[in-house]
Amino acid sequence: MATGLLTSEQAEQIVTTCRTAIGDSLRSVTYFTRDDYEQVYLRNDLERDADLSTFIGHEWRGFKTAQTAYEGSELGDYNYTIRVFDNGFLIRVTNESEGVFATTDGLTVKDFEEVATALNSFLGDREVR
Incomplete structure (x- = not known):
């Protein structure tokens, strides 16, 4: 779904x-805001059949819930979420x-940390329209 959210x-x-961080294990990449999304990458061997609008709604609510729930805890600030499924x-x-x-095939915790740090940098450097 190309929405023009990103150049x-x-x-x-x-x-x-x-x-760079994930390599050939990368399955898909989706950029999203509260109201819209754009899938920017889908590996060739995968079908374009995921219900991304449902994923986005869940991931946005999940972020807000996690951020609020853990605010002020001894764990520190919320950074990112990893979800584990049967197939990735x-x-x-x-x-x-x-x-x-x-979404990815198997990765190590270090790989997740690298991609999270790089994506946080991207999001922090961007001017939101």
Whole structure:
């Protein structure tokens, strides 16, 4: 679903960031805001049949819930979420106005940390329209 949320350069930067950290295990990358989303990458061997609008609603609410629930805890500030599924993983990096989730095959915790740090940097450097 191309919505024009990102310039082609920004979309390419997100994909390059994820591909660099994740490599061939990267399955998909989706940029989202509270109201819209754009899938910027889908690996060739996968079907374009996921219900992304439901995913986005859940991931946005999940971010807000986690951020509020853990606010002020001894764990420190919320950073990102990793979800584990039978056929892969999802990592969500979100700030107050936008986010990215990437799906992957198997990764190590270090790999997740690298992609989360890089995506946080991208989101922090961007001017939201």
